[in-house]
Amino acid sequence: MNPSALFRYTFGFKIFGRSMLKIQKFSDAHKMARFKPRPDDPLNPPLKSGVLLKEIMAKHYLEGRFVEGVKKVAWVTSGAPVEPLRALGYFVVYPENHAALCGARKVAVQISEEAEKEGFSVDLCSYARTDIGSALSGKTPVGKIPKPDLLVACTNICQTVLYWFKTLSFYFKVPLVIIDTPFIFDDMEEHQIQYVKKQIEEMIITAERVAKKTLPFKKMRKVISDSKEAAELWLEIIYRGKFKPSPITAFDTFVHMAPIVGLRGEEIATIYYRKLLKEIDERIKNGIGAIKNERKRILWDNLPVWFRLNWLSRYLATKGANIVTSTYTLQWGELAPMIDIERPLESAAKIYLYPLLNRSARYKLATMKKMVKEFQIDGVLLHSDKSCKPYSLGQIDERNLLAQEGIPAVLIDADHNDSRVYSEEQVRNRLDAFLEIL
Amino acid sequence: MKELRKKTIEKEKEKGKKIAAVFPIHYPRELLRAFGYHPVEVWGPPGFEREKALKYFQSYTCDIVMRGFSFILTRKEVDLILVPHTCDALQGMASVMRDFLNPYVPVLTLYHPRGRKKEDVEFLEMEIKRSFEKLCEITGKKPGEENLKKAIFEEEKADSVFRELYEKKENIDLTDREFYQLLRTREFLPPKDFISLAESIPDKKMERRGKRIIISGILPEPMKIFDIINEKGGIVVDDDLACCGRRTYETGKSENPFRRMAERILSAPPDPTLGSSTESRIDYILKKIEKSKADGILIYNPKFCEPELFDFPFIKKELSDRGIKVQYLEVEISEEIPHQTIQRIETFLEVL
Ligand code: SF4
Ligand code: SF4
Numbered sequence: 163m164n165p166s167a168l169f170r171y172t173f174g175f176k177i178f179g180r181s182m183l184k185i186q187k188f189s190d191a192h193k194m195a196r197f198k199p200r201p202d203d204p205l206n207p208p209l210k211s212g213v214l215l216k217e218i219m220a221k222h223y224l225e226g227r228f229v230e231g232v233k234k235v236a237w238v239t240s241g242a243p244v245e246p247l248r249a250l251g252y253f254v255v256y257p258e259n260h261a262a263l264c265g266a267r268k269v270a271v272q273i274s275e276e277a278e279k280e281g282f283s284v285d286l287c288s289y290a291r292t293d294i295g296s297a298l299s300g301k302t303p304v305g306k307i308p309k310p311d312l313l314v315a316c317t318n319i320c321q322t323v324l325y326w327f328k329t330l331s332f333y334f335k336v337p338l339v340i341i342d343t344p345f346i347f348d349d350m351e352e353h354q355i356q357y358v359k360k361q362i363e364e365m366i367i368t369a370e371r372v373a374k375k376t377l378p379f380k381k382m383r384k385v386i387s388d389s390k391e392a393a394e395l396w397l398e399i400i401y402r403g404k405f406k407p408s409p410i411t412a413f414d415t416f417v418h419m420a421p422i423v424g425l426r427g428e429e430i431a432t433i434y435y436r437k438l439l440k441e442i443d444e445r446i447k448n449g450i451g452a453i454k455n456e457r458k459r460i461l462w463d464n465l466p467v468w469f470r471l472n473w474l475s476r477y478l479a480t481k482g483a484n485i486v487t488s489t490y491t492l493q494w495g496e497l498a499p500m501i502d503i504e505r506p507l508e509s510a511a512k513i514y515l516y517p518l519l520n521r522s523a524r525y526k527l528a529t530m531k532k533m534v535k536e537f538q539i540d541g542v543l544l545h546s547d548k549s550c551k552p553y554s555l556g557q558i559d560e561r562n563l564l565a566q567e568g569i570p571a572v573l574i575d576a577d578h579n580d581s582r583v584y585s586e587e588q589v590r591n592r593l594d595a596f597l598e599i600l
Numbered sequence: 601m602k603e604l605r606k607k608t609i610e611k612e613k614e615k616g617k618k619i620a621a622v623f624p625i626h627y628p629r630e631l632l633r634a635f636g637y638h639p640v641e642v643w644g645p646p647g648f649e650r651e652k653a654l655k656y657f658q659s660y661t662c663d664i665v666m667r668g669f670s671f672i673l674t675r676k677e678v679d680l681i682l683v684p685h686t687c688d689a690l691q692g693m694a695s696v697m698r699d700f701l702n703p704y705v706p707v708l709t710l711y712h713p714r715g716r717k718k719e720d721v722e723f724l725e726m727e728i729k730r731s732f733e734k735l736c737e738i739t740g741k742k743p744g745e746e747n748l749k750k751a752i753f754e755e756e757k758a759d760s761v762f763r764e765l766y767e768k769k770e771n772i773d774l775t776d777r778e779f780y781q782l783l784r785t786r787e788f789l790p791p792k793d794f795i796s797l798a799e800s801i802p803d804k805k806m807e808r809r810g811k812r813i814i815i816s817g818i819l820p821e822p823m824k825i826f827d828i829i830n831e832k833g834g835i836v837v838d839d840d841l842a843c844c845g846r847r848t849y850e851t852g853k854s855e856n857p858f859r860r861m862a863e864r865i866l867s868a869p870p871d872p873t874l875g876s877s878t879e880s881r882i883d884y885i886l887k888k889i890e891k892s893k894a895d896g897i898l899i900y901n902p903k904f905c906e907p908e909l910f911d912f913p914f915i916k917k918e919l920s921d922r923g924i925k926v927q928y929l930e931v932e933i934s935e936e937i938p939h940q941t942i943q944r945i946e947t948f949l950e951v952l
Pocket of ligand 1 (some may be wrong): 467551
């Protein structure tokens with residue numbers, strides 16, 4: 163460990179930074195307590211847990227500013243088996259999470275342009291462009307992202323992450339571990355599970371080598387147990403959208419998903435989701451919906467449009483429409499029951515093979531139909547996301563097949579991070595026409 | 601080439617062969633042949649319209665998928681479709697075909713790994729075995745080890761002739777277009793026919809003058825691109841094309857036919873769709889440039905091709921830092937080449 167880095171870390175993060183965060187939290191809580199909703203606001207007041215969420219995520223990014231030279235840093239994809247890395251003491255960065263944050267703060271285009279200037283095409287996934295742009299230029303709304311010592315890309319969400327992380331590996335000259343998860347067209351087969359398991363074992367060997375440590379199995383059990391509990395809580399939170407009126411919107415879950423993606427396996431994520439669930443349950447007990455006048459319930463498919471989250475949620479709420487759930491956020495909870503603490507590697511191999519994005523279009527359609535029933539959905543809004551081909555290809559048929567079964571469905575063209583390919587007028591017209599037929 | 605392809609299909613059908621339409625890039629041809637299929641590859645045929653596929657896929661999908669899908673919608677003469685898991689776009693297409701289109705014939709998929717380690721070979725061996733079992737179910741046949749080996753040896757022979765063609769490129773009397781047409785007959789000719797055709801070309805030391813370039817990318821469509829390069833003063837001395845140079849497979853080693861097929865696929869040169877690192881691609885291209893004494897490299901890609909697009913900036917940077925000129929062209933797989941593309945080729949050749 164580098165002594166001057168340790169000093170900076172202790173002073174900048176542990177002493178000064180944390181105190182600043184406490185002050186910030188106090189001020190946010192105070193603001194929240196004094197918050198007076200406008201009578202014409204179509205939304206009910208936001209979830210109070212948002213204050214804690216902000217503090218947790220700010221603390222994570224703050225630690226990242228000072229962590230280089232103190233802890234080993236791993237950059238991983240959202241679907242990667244992170245538990246062994248946490249047990250080995252890595253500070254884990256999720257470039258997708260950071261890119262989403264840039265999108266929500268409306269700086270993604272400006273940062274992507276840094277990558278585009280270097281020849282990265284505008285046709286590449288806008289998360290990748292945002293992240294590469296940030297790596298090349300150092301631009302980020304969180305001050306600083308620590309450089310990686312290790313990269314882990316798991317292809318269970320797309321092949322894009324493999325190309326993207328290869329690029330990072332070339333740029334940073336650090337080892338890249340690829341966990342290649344064969345796409346599941348039907349059901350997973352034994353040789354696929356064994357293949358993924360072997361790769362996780364190899365990842366552990368590389369991670370141990372880079373960290374110069376041996377994996378502490380006892381600690382890993384605790385991390386897996388925290389991961390499992392957080393995923394179970396997350397699933398419960400998503401399922402609360404089944405209540406009428408729904409105490410949450412999918413937009414809430416897009417925001418509150420940050421810990422399940424970025425802090426999965428850390429105790430704080432579990433603590434946070436317990437608190438959030440409690441608050442949501444209180445809302446249900448008091449009959450408070452997320453929007454004031456919920457007349458129509460909608461299912462969202464694909465990633466959110468980060469830079470217009472607020473607008474979309476308000477626009478729909480003014481029309482009495484609530485997007486109560488999404489296929490996207492479900493992914494981080496639906497496999498929770500499969501986590502087996504007694505057989506960690508075997509169960510990890512299965513779980514990491516099985517997310518929605520690693521399965522056929524038929525399976526995705528079946529999931530949507532199930533959600534329509536369980537969440538009493540009136541219509542499905544499919545976001546055709548230019549940046550995310552694995553999620554978007556198949557949506558045209560999915561829309562048609564839903565409609566054939568009497569479930570109104572509409573496709574809106576946008577992008578999760580690139581506002582340059584988004585036309586608000588077109589989206590508004592689509593939404594209006596859709597809401598009329600509901 | 602179109603005519604030869606058509607005739608080959610007719611001839612193979614007359615011989616009782618079934619036709620398998622195969623999407624890019626890597627697959628064991630020998631496996632299909634052992635079951636009596638004649639594989640014909642579908643690389644986004646230029647004559648098939650994108651528009652037809654727009655009923656299924658968004659406009660931000662690459663031409664290989666759009667035109668290939670349009671081909672499947674139009675042509676009903678195939679008996680099997682094989683889609684290797686090359687990229688997200690082909691994954692989406694395969695899923696739509698299997699799940700929603702319900703085509704008139706079975707759709708088989710093959711997942712190939714993104715690494716070349718021992719466990720990757722073992723996994724691919726299992727995937728090929730799985731495809732073997734599926735084909736047994738579909739055809740009601742079960743080729744024995746001898747049949748499989750016979751098909752493997754024939755393909756290995758054709759692959760070694762394919763590799764040799766590269767070695768003697770400067771010593772055969774073919775224009776660039778003719779040479780690449782010859783290589784690409786591997787996409788639809790039976791191995792024996794390919795070997796005879798290749799061996800029928802007489803050796804002759806050629807004096808070819810011009811700016812020496814390497815062409816990289818997915819595929820050189822339309823093939824007229826070679827004429828344009830020649831007309832503008834360039835000669836293509838080697839390639840790093842997915843349909844050609846990236847498929848110079850080695851002869852397998854294992855006595856187990858499934859293992860051997862897997863070994864062969866994973867012996868391919870660096871390829872982003874096989875998970876090759878950026879470094880290995882750069883090294884490979886640099887070696888090619890050195891060996892062929894090329895002056896520059898033309899990267900010629902269909903739009904929206906992520907595997908290629910990600911590698912491009914650092915390949916360009918590393919080559920440019922060594923004084924090697926790089927030109928990137930994004931193209932539509934159409935029958936004509938836009939004027940602007942021709943101009944860019946001309947300018948590129950001028951600055952070499
Ligand atoms: S947005 Fe889609 S393409 Fe981009 S990293 Fe995520 S899953 Fe992959
Ligand atoms: S052109 Fe690129 S994106 Fe399209 S099928 Fe080929 S490898 Fe995939």
